[in-house]
Amino acid sequence: MRIKFPLGRRDGPTDAWTKCPGCESQIFNKQLERNLRVCPTCGHHFRMSVGERIDLLVDRDSFEERDAGLTSGDPLGFHDQQAYADRLEASHIKTGLREAAVWGTARIEEHPVAIGLFDFRFMGGSMGSVVGEKVARCFEAAIGERIPAIIVSASGGARMQEGTLSLLQLAKTTAPLARMDVAGVPFISVLTDPTTGGVLASFASLGDVIVAEPGALIGFAGARVASGTVGEELPEGFQRSEFLLEHGFVDLVVPRAELRRTLGRLLRALPVAAAAGGAWPPTEERAWGPIGVLSDFAERLGGAVSETIGIDVQAEEENGGGPTPPASREAARPPRGGKAP
Ligand SMILES: [Zn+2]
Numbered sequence: 310m311r312i313k314f315p316l317g318r319r320d321g322p323t324d325a326w327t328k329c330p331g332c333e334s335q336i337f338n339k340q341l342e343r344n345l346r347v348c349p350t351c352g353h354h355f356r357m358s359v360g361e362r363i364d365l366l367v368d369r370d371s372f373e374e375r376d377a378g379l380t381s382g383d384p385l386g387f388h389d390q391q392a393y394a395d396r397l398e399a400s401h402i403k404t405g406l407r408e409a410a411v412w413g414t415a416r417i418e419e420h421p422v423a424i425g426l427f428d429f430r431f432m433g434g435s436m437g438s439v440v441g442e443k444v445a446r447c448f449e450a451a452i453g454e455r456i457p458a459i460i461v462s463a464s465g466g467a468r469m470q471e472g473t474l475s476l477l478q479l480a481k482t483t484a485p486l487a488r489m490d491v492a493g494v495p496f497i498s499v500l501t502d503p504t505t506g507g508v509l510a511s512f513a514s515l516g517d518v519i520v521a522e523p524g525a526l527i528g529f530a531g532a533r534v535a536s537g538t539v540g541e542e543l544p545e546g547f548q549r550s551e552f553l554l555e556h557g558f559v560d561l562v563v564p565r566a567e568l569r570r571t572l573g574r575l576l577r578a579l580p581v582a583a584a585a586g587g588a589w590p591p592t593e594e595r596a597w598g599p600i601g602v603l604s605d606f607a608e609r610l611g612g613a614v615s616e617t618i619g620i621d622v623q624a625e626e627e628n629g630g631g632p633t634p635p636a637s638r639e640a641a642r643p644p645r646g647g648k649a650p
Contacts, residue, residue: 329348329351332351354501354564358404366461372413375412381437385474387471400432409436409437422459423457424459425447427460427462427508436467437475441479457496462500493582498512498516500550500559504527521562523565526548527550527558
């Protein structure tokens with residue numbers, strides 16, 4: 310005899326439960342929300358929307374969005390299985406957002422900040438012209454208003470539907486960081502699941518402090534591509550927060566429940582320097598800086614800047630021991646057009 314369900318199986322509230330990919334337990338959605346979208350059994354951190362992030366991180370009612378009206382054009386008239394314009398519209402309907410990132414000013418434990426947040430639900434949090442512009446404006450505002458900047462990333466990388474214009478965002482978002490460093494304005498980068506591709510390859514990896522959520526996927530390319538590129542097996546979990554913490558790429562792995570308090574503590578520890586003209590000429594000794602950008606400059610400029618940033622660059626010992634100086638590395642490279650051995 311057939312058993313009749315009063316509502317029919319299909320009519321039940323199928324979206325009331327979420328299966329945890331970490332431990333496979335079924336979690337009641339209400340419980341998941343109450344628990345900051347962290348699995349109560351295994352601690353798996355589920356992704357969050359921009360709205361949930363704002364509620365999680367900033368002081369109540371302190372977030373003031375800026376540039377909310379910026380929307381993507383379709384400069385290439387891009388069309389794959391679906392037109393780019395249609396994808397944008399679908400994401401807008403799904404999320405209520407106009408783009409994959411929002412930015413504005415807010416307070417975190419009373420500290421004013423310029424903060425940008427990504428939403429992975431909007432086209433995989435991909436960075437096209439508008440997202441790049443918002444991130445850059447967030448940094449510009451941090452410099453202009455002399456408040457620290459925070460970006461909470463969740464992105465698959467550059468947005469392919471805008472082609473090269475998306476790649477330009479890598480330069481656009483990193484250039485203000487060098488100016489922030491000179492101005493002594495700190496930048497805290499928060500990496501959440503996932504932070505990959507062009508977002509990781511630009512501003513997200515240049516924080517004065519890089520904070521990650523537990524278990525977040527962080528990497529440039531997928532594990533298979535990365536493994537194929539270097540031609541060897543890479544260790545298990547090499548693109549997870551914990552591995553990157555062990556290897557020095559990430560400074561802190563912070564469970565979601567402590568994230569706001571940690572940011573508050575960092576903001577107290579990293580005050581904005583006094584404006585230029587005061588006690589902050591950029592040539593004086595520094596306590597912090599986007600080390601990635603600086604060490605790159607240091608490599609190119611040799612010993613000239615090593616005093617100011619405290620990085621020991623042995624430019625004059627070209628043939629001596631220690632790290633290979635840029636000049637000899639250049640010489641070791643086969644000449645352009647020449648045949649490699
Ligand atoms: Zn779980």
